[in-house]
Amino acid sequence: MRDFHLPGRSPVFATNGMCATSHPLAAQTAVAILKQGGNAMDAALAGAVLLGICEPQMTGIGGDCFVLYSLPGSDDVHALNGSGRAPAALDAAMLRDRGADKVPKWGPEAVTIPTAVDAFCRLSDEVGHLGLDAVLAPAIHYAxxxxPVAPRVASDWHLDADTLKGSARTHYLFNGKAPQVGQVFAAPGQAEVLRRIARDGRRAFYEGEVAEDMLRCLQAAGGVHTADDFAKAAATPSTPVSGTYKHLEVVEHPPNGQGATALLLLNMLKAFDFSAMDPMGAERVHIEAEATKLAYDARNRFLADPDYTTGLEHMLSPETADKLVGLIDLKKAMPAAAPLTESVHKDTVYITVVDRDGMAVSLIYSIFSSFGSGIASDKFGILLQNRGAGFTLKEGHPNELKGGKRPMHTIIPGMIREKGRVVMPFGVMGGAYQCTGHARFVSNMVDYGMDAQTAIDAPRAFADAGELRLERGYSDTVRQELADLGHKMVAPDTAIGGAQAIRMHESGVLEGASDPRKDGCALGY
Structure with a gap:
């Protein structure tokens, strides 16, 4: 239990339904959908699409998603891959011939075909109850x-407004400037697109005037995208991967997401007795940082489009974790792995919903970098993701850019089972941090007995790009001890990631937790 003398937030308890996400309007909308008779999938989709209006720098219908969900009365976890492919006419050799050593992050070359809309339409039709018109109505209204622009959103908007170009500046800036807290942002063009999708389904987005609007801006910027690329966009069912951490089973989305990296990291961390360590001490941070470097090195070598991924079984093997643990020096930080050519990011939204029948949804949705590629369609203002920056140009690499291929993604939804029962959908936003975030969240609960809200609130550390980034919650003593071990200490400009979770107690009570690093909350009824 938290110290009520100190700032913080309590978990939220309810019995009929719960949503936890990064913006209160989206959480409120999801709960309203549940009250209307929608199920958890209806509610999650309604909230997710609205997040693209509430947090346009993070996500939108020009992006991708991954989804895990369980159905009422079942503890099986289903996965849907809503990630898009590179245009058929693009490949790494073209960019290498131009002298590029990586995919241009804010160019049309980084724009993969947005596939979240196809995923949302499919899930609404196959799993939801209410239909697209009801699910999209709240987002249409708010668009x-x-x-009103929320504080964390305003901060992000200000930091990254310069990435917007062309018509995107008209759609997403106020007289050429980022909005202030409380200014009202509207997206009437997106409202019209959503109305058409509500009426005509996925074809309203991938064919006809809306697709032509996206194609025009891409081709004008030098993109090789075609109408056929958009028409063929399709989400695909997947089989989740999972691993255990002591008494919990952690279920992750398979590649091309990086969920297997979180499982490798957890396999490594369970070799150490964290429960005997200070949760805020240097010893724990050091071990986690060293394990992160090794797990991410494996990710960089093996993970890619599922049709190209190599070494997945190797990554999930306990023997691999044991060998990597043997490389950790408890007294000295190792050098970072070689820098990636593919890009990583910090911008994503996550929503989780559980309904009164026990259906649980874990959905993560992103346009990759803040404001994606910075390219928006002229008429409707659809911001297009730059997820293709996640490809590498290294010849022969599993994640090499190739037409029709999906890049390695950093976004990963999570689900936890205990004794075979689904007990918690959860997610940690924050780009590359997400794997470390999943592992730390689980360790906080298992090794230190924290409830989900306390586990989310606890300060974070992340070894990334040759640096050890510590949030301000760590003491100066801990920082010095880590520096003495050889870590290059950095205080990040913004808080590390954001998380949401819902605990499903056997009694039927739902316990929601939401990260104070974002503007959102958990709400139930």
Missing amino acids: EAGV
């Missing part, structure tokens, strides 16, 4: 009427 037209506008949403």
Whole structure:
């Protein structure tokens, strides 16, 4: 239990349904959908699409998603891969011939075909109850009427407004400037797109005027995208991967997401007795940092489009974890792995919903970098993701850019089972941090007995790009001890990631947790 003398937030308890996400309007909308008779999938989709209006720098219908979900009365976890492919006419050799050593992050070459809309339409049709018109109605309303800009959103908007170019500046800036807290942002063009999708389904987005609007801006920027690329966009069912951490089973989305990296990291961490360590001490941070470097090195070598991924079984093997643990020096930090050519990012939204029948949804949704590629369609203002920056140009690599191929993704939804029962959908936003975030969240609960809210609130550390980034919650003593071990200490400009979770107690009570690093909350009824 938290110290009520100190700032913080309590978990939220309810019995009929719960949503936890990064913006209160989206959480409220999801709960309203549940009250209307929608199930958890209806509610998650309604909230997710609205997040693209509430947090346009993070996500939108020009992006991708991954989804894990369980159905009422079942503890099986289903996965849907809503990630898009590179245009058929693009490949790494073209960029290498131009002298590039990586995919241009804010160019049309980085724009993969947005596939979240196809995934949402499919899930609404196959799993939801209410239909697209009801599910999209809240986002249509807010896109037209506008949403007051929240504090964390305003901060992100200000930091990354310069990435917007061309018509994107008209759609997403206020007289050429980022909005202030409380200014109202509206997206009438997106409202019209969503109305058409509600009426005509996925073809309203991938064919006809809306697709032509996206194609025009891409081709004008030098992109090789075609109408056929958009028409062929399709989400695909997947088989989740999982691993255990002591008494919990952690279920992750398979490649091309990086969920297997979180499982490798957990396999490594369970070799250490964290429960005997200070949760805020240097010893724990050091071990986690060293294990992160090794797990991410494996990710960089093996993970890619599922049709190209190599070494997945090797990554999930306990023997691999044991060998990597043997490389960790408890007294000295190792050098970072070689820098990636593919890009990583910090911008994503996550939503989780559980309904009164026990259906649980874990959904993560992103346009990759803040404001994606910075390219928006002229008429409707659809921001296009730059997920293709996640490809490498290294010849022969599993994640090499190739037409029709999906890049390695950093976004990963999570689900936890205990004794075979689904007990918690959860997610940690924050780009590359997400694997470390999953592992730390689980360790906080298992090794230190924290509830989900306390586990989310606890300060974070992340070894990335040759640096050890520590949030301000760590003491100066711990920072010095880590520096003495050889870590290059950095205080990040923004908080590390954001997380949401819902605990499903056997009694039927739902316990929601939401990260104070974001603007959102958990709500139930």
